[in-house]
Amino acid sequence: GQQVMQIPQYQHVQEGEDFTTYCNSSTTLSNIQWYKQRPGGHPVFLIQLVKSGEVKKQKRLTFQFGEAKKNSSLHITATQTTDVGTYFCAGRMTTDSWGKFQFGAGTQVVVTP
Amino acid sequence: KAGVTQTPRYLIKTRGQQVTLSCSPISGHRSVSWYQQTPGQGLQFLFEYFSETQRNKGNFPGRFSGRQFSNSRSEMNVSTLELGDSALYLCASSGGSNTEAFFGQGTRLTVV
Numbered sequence: 001g002q003q004v005m006q007i008p009q010y011q012h013v014q015e016g017e018d019f020t021t022y023c024n025s026s027t028t029l030s031n032i033q034w035y036k037q038r039p040g041g042h043p044v045f046l047i048q049l050v051k052s053g054e055v056k057k058q059k060r061l062t063f064q065f066g067e068a069k070k071n072s073s074l075h076i077t078a079t080q081t082t083d084v085g086t087y088f089c090a091g092r093m094t095t096d097s098w099g100k101f102q103f104g105a106g107t108q109v110v111v112t113p
Numbered sequence: 114k115a116g117v118t119q120t121p122r123y124l125i126k127t128r129g130q131q132v133t134l135s136c137s138p139i140s141g142h143r144s145v146s147w148y149q150q151t152p153g154q155g156l157q158f159l160f161e162y163f164s165e166t167q168r169n170k171g172n173f174p175g176r177f178s179g180r181q182f183s184n185s186r187s188e189m190n191v192s193t194l195e196l197g198d199s200a201l202y203l204c205a206s207s208g209g210s211n212t213e214a215f216f217g218q219g220t221r222l223t224v225v
Contacts, residue, residue: 031211033214035216042216042217043156043203045214048213088156100158100169103157103158105154
């Protein structure tokens with residue numbers, strides 16, 4: 001079954017608003033990556049988090065890795081229409097280099113002007 | 114630098130047939146992973162190869178197999194196709210286990 005859960009599955013956002021998508025794992029992750037997939041496109045890498053409690057920012061996007069390395073979040077401020085797409089988190093299941101790499105089901109984001 | 118190349122882009126097969134999909138990773142990348150993407154199931158992990166060795170395998174039946182060649186190119190084979198195998202198959206390459214993955218455009222397989 002799915003070991004990496006993402007919520008919400010869908011997110012309708014008014015342009016200019018903020019939103020957060022969450023990623024939760026049943027097991028400790030060695031690292032977590034976030035990807036964005038535009039409609040009709042393929043996933044594109046956004047960021048990787050490795051350290052417990054790590055926070056990284058990319059312009060309007062803020063990524064966090066939980067202290068226990070079991071959860072992560074992506075917060076987008078002042079949403080724009082270019083933020084439309086599906087955001088996936090993906091985590092390496094163990095601390096071994098070749099532990100299974102699993103994607104969450106994604107959060108599909110729709111932005112209304 | 115050329116990106117990840119997947120061929121063919123589109124494929125239509127009938128039930129019971131078999132299919133081989135190809136993935137050429139970014140030059141210098143030795144890790145290749147395969148994923149199945151369907152609207153209801155998201156991205157499902159199939160296999161991960163590094164230096165011609167399968168490092169990980171997802172929870173797919175034995176009809177799904179793969180391999181990686183010495184030049185890091187990878188192939189995925191699905192035998193005895195079923196209607197439920199219709200999906201977008203994505204290949205991703207990376208430099209190693211903890212580096213970013215670069216995805217190809219995918220192969221859209223339709224089984225009729």
